[in-house]
Amino acid sequence: MRGNPKFARRKELMKKTDNVIKKGDLYYPGEEFKKKALVSDASVYKKALEDPVKFWEKLAEELVWTKKWDQGFVHKPPHFEWFVGGELNITENALDENLKKRKDKIALIWEPEPTDQKQKTFTFGELYQEVNKFANCLKKLDVKKGDRVGIYLPMIPEAIIAMLGCARIGAVHAVVFSAFSPKALQLRLQDTEAEILITADGYFRRGEIVNLKQNADAALSDENTSQNDREKRGTSVKKVVVVKRAGNEVRMQSGRDLWWDDLVGKESDECQPVPVGSEDLLFILYTSGSTGKPKGCCHVAGGYAVQAKFTAKWIFDFKENDIFWSTADVGWITGHTYSCYGPLLSGTTVVIYEGSPDWPSPERWCQIIEKYGITTFYTAPTAIRMFKKYGTDLVRKYKLATLRLIGSVGEPIDETAWDWYFNEVGKGNCLLLDTWWQTETGGILITSLPGIGPFKPSFAGLPFPGVKVDILGEDGKSLPAGKEGDLVVLPPFSPGLLRNIYKNPKKYLETYWSKFGSKVYLTSDGAYKDENGLVRILGRVDDVIKVAGHRLSTGEMESVIEKHPNIAESAVIGIPDEIKGEVPVAFIVVKNTNKPADDIKTEIINLLRKEIGPFSSLKTVYLVKDLPKTRSGKIMRRVLRKLLGGEELGDLSTLANPECVEEIKKVV
Ligand code: WT7
Numbered sequence: 001m002r003g004n005p006k007f008a009r010r011k012e013l014m015k016k017t018d019n020v021i022k023k024g025d026l027y028y029p030g031e032e033f034k035k036k037a038l039v040s041d042a043s044v045y046k047k048a049l050e051d052p053v054k055f056w057e058k059l060a061e062e063l064v065w066t067k068k069w070d071q072g073f074v075h076k077p078p079h080f081e082w083f084v085g086g087e088l089n090i091t092e093n094a095l096d097e098n099l100k101k102r103k104d105k106i107a108l109i110w111e112p113e114p115t116d117q118k119q120k121t122f123t124f125g126e127l128y129q130e131v132n133k134f135a136n137c138l139k140k141l142d143v144k145k146g147d148r149v150g151i152y153l154p155m156i157p158e159a160i161i162a163m164l165g166c167a168r169i170g171a172v173h174a175v176v177f178s179a180f181s182p183k184a185l186q187l188r189l190q191d192t193e194a195e196i197l198i199t200a201d202g203y204f205r206r207g208e209i210v211n212l213k214q215n216a217d218a219a220l221s222d223e224n225t226s227q228n229d230r231e232k233r234g235t236s237v238k239k240v241v242v243v244k245r246a247g248n249e250v251r252m253q254s255g256r257d258l259w260w261d262d263l264v265g266k267e268s269d270e271c272q273p274v275p276v277g278s279e280d281l282l283f284i285l286y287t288s289g290s291t292g293k294p295k296g297c298c299h300v301a302g303g304y305a306v307q308a309k310f311t312a313k314w315i316f317d318f319k320e321n322d323i324f325w326s327t328a329d330v331g332w333i334t335g336h337t338y339s340c341y342g343p344l345l346s347g348t349t350v351v352i353y354e355g356s357p358d359w360p361s362p363e364r365w366c367q368i369i370e371k372y373g374i375t376t377f378y379t380a381p382t383a384i385r386m387f388k389k390y391g392t393d394l395v396r397k398y399k400l401a402t403l404r405l406i407g408s409v410g411e412p413i414d415e416t417a418w419d420w421y422f423n424e425v426g427k428g429n430c431l432l433l434d435t436w437w438q439t440e441t442g443g444i445l446i447t448s449l450p451g452i453g454p455f456k457p458s459f460a461g462l463p464f465p466g467v468k469v470d471i472l473g474e475d476g477k478s479l480p481a482g483k484e485g486d487l488v489v490l491p492p493f494s495p496g497l498l499r500n501i502y503k504n505p506k507k508y509l510e511t512y513w514s515k516f517g518s519k520v521y522l523t524s525d526g527a528y529k530d531e532n533g534l535v536r537i538l539g540r541v542d543d544v545i546k547v548a549g550h551r552l553s554t555g556e557m558e559s560v561i562e563k564h565p566n567i568a569e570s571a572v573i574g575i576p577d578e579i580k581g582e583v584p585v586a587f588i589v590v591k592n593t594n595k596p597a598d599d600i601k602t603e604i605i606n607l608l609r610k611e612i613g614p615f616s617s618l619k620t621v622y623l624v625k626d627l628p629k630t631r632s633g634k635i636m637r638r639v640l641r642k643l644l645g646g647e648e649l650g651d652l653s654t655l656a657n658p659e660c661v662e663e664i665k666k667v668v
Contacts, residue, residue: 026455027456056466057083067087069084088276092273093305107122107344111351132268137263148194170275178329185219197239198240199212209246282305289553311342317449323348326338374402392424401427409444418434433455440498456534461534468491471527483528485527486515548580561608567600569635571640584616605618636655
């Protein structure tokens with residue numbers, strides 16, 4: 001597999017230069033790198049902050065708009081709008097523009113998991129045709145502008161084609177991660193009221209075929225309700241389009257289920273892009289919050305397009321020869337912005353990979369980097385820690401000489417993982433971009449620009465030009481360097497920030513615009529700045545945990561656990577994990593049963609897998625008689641966290657039931 005001749009030429013193009021220099025504990029781009037960088041003049045920061053709206057408007061002018069906007073930014077707290085009155089189609093920018101400039105350049109490379117199957121590539125010309133064909137299918141299925149379309153697909157080219165196909169006709173895509181359970185899919189389909197679902201027969205994961213269609217069927221079935229369930233039944237889905245990927249046997253429901261190939265084969269490869277309003281919905285993507293129900297983040301066409309394009313282009317310093325690989329799944333925001341929209345809007349070649357980076361051997365990811373001559377590699381700290389654990393000699397077998405930038409996202413990257421990634425993957429010659437952002441922000445908000453710097457291990461860096469962030473104390477006052485507080489984003493925010501929570505404006509206001517008032521966006525991350533203004537992210541301060549980079553809500557897990565008929569109460573907390581960063585453990589109080597504890601534990605774990613997905617697996621379940629509570633009945637998760645961490649518990653006099661702490665100590 002090493003040295004695929006088709007891509008070998010690239011290696012000659014990429015001559016090693018001094019990409020990085022170190023001054024004290026800071027890293028900067030080397031002279032050679034700086035000279036070639038798209039953005040290398042530090043004055044960009046100052047200029048952008050003098051008039052952020054003007055700054056973003058200038059960037060927006062580089063996109064094609066069918067109608068120019070009247071106003072750059074309008075603020076009606078907690079709501080805000082960008083490029084008001086403008087109209088565009090994001091796919092005209094991502095496809096038609098590239099058709100003019102680089103029709104025969106490869107836009108998308110797909111690497112299947114089984115090593116005996118061939119990769120697929122699409123030039124910009126071919127991608128344009130495939131998207132148009134699929135957009136025409138959607139029209140035949142009577143999908144109109146503004147209609148929601150569910151996408152439940154693995155990492156295959158059709159996932160990208162389906163998203164772009166929706167955007168082409170102004171339909172709103174709602175992608176659901178393929179490892180989410182039927183129940184999780186059902187919830188999202190109910191909330192969006194999607195009438196169309198795009199899925200696949202199956203896909204390969206760690207050598208096995210996952211029967212995705214079966215999960216989709218279960219989500220659509222009225223019977224798929226769990227014990228104690230008083231929730232809504234069924235969905236509004238009328239048609240299911242099924243991609244044939246793994247060839248596994250599936251049940252096709254006549255009148256409802258249609259094969260992708262049968263539909264697409266008949267369609268023309270021309271479809272006019274439908275202009276949509278700048279503030280019209282482009283997609284909904286669900287994410288976990290503090291409470292039980294996932295939140296549908298609403299992202300809009302104009303602002304998202306501008307932010308996706310320029311954060312991708314400037315942060316990854318895209319050049320015509322770059323080959324970009326982001327390992328995140330399209331089911332997450334990283335997959336939306338940096339495997340689909342961002343690179344395509346910049347005319348950059350992207351690689352997507354179906355499977356697990358360590359399958360069939362721990363070096364698979366190195367082989368992919370070499371095979372395609374990846375220049376920019378973007379992954380999560382969990383993956384880095386896993387690669388490191390497999391052994392440094394494995395990665396040393398590979399030169400990875402085409403890499404010029406490496407990136408990290410999704411969770412704090414500790415110094416040990418940073419050093420290893422920088423020295424062993426980047427071979428000490430690639431800048432390491434630690435990028436901070438959220439599903440809500442739509443694109444990266446904090447990371448130093450590669451042509452400018454500085455970079456510092458375990459610090460995300462400087463906010464993107466035009467983005468004002470601050471660290472606030474409990475009193476809402478800006479904190480000086482070194483002091484930890486709440487990370488917030490100040491007006492005019494950024495064009496790609498979410499505009500609402502789908503069908504839940506109340507939750508939008510409460511979650512993001514309450515703690516410090518309706519003009520300050522609360523990220524729910526703790527952070528501090530150093531004396532250079534570099535931001536260090538400390539992690540979530542709410543009930544969200546990041547498990548292997550996946551965002552899970554402990555509140556959501558508790559509400560699933562409490563559906564079990566024998567559970568009276570539960571508390572889920574995250575505890576540190578060497579590889580995954582954090583893992584959830586549950587404390588449960590059992591009622592009305594003589595069932596053996598082990599059976600209950602297994603049932604709880606299975607219930608979570610069924611209702612959320614396999615990645616929500618609890619590391620440990622502790623059966624306890626009571627949970628520590630305040631006098632008003634609030635469970636003190638902090639006490640549980642300290643108990644497990646072996647920390648001093650401090651003053652327990654505020655607890656209504658301090659005696660339970662001693663009981664819990666016996667079981668942990
Ligand atoms: C949460 C958002 C950003 C796309 C993928 C995750 C954490 C994200 C970093 C980073 C430390 C980070 C934060 C944030 N996070 N990037 N570079 N350093 N923490 O999106 O699933 O919505 O999660 O991920 O806690 O709030 P998400």
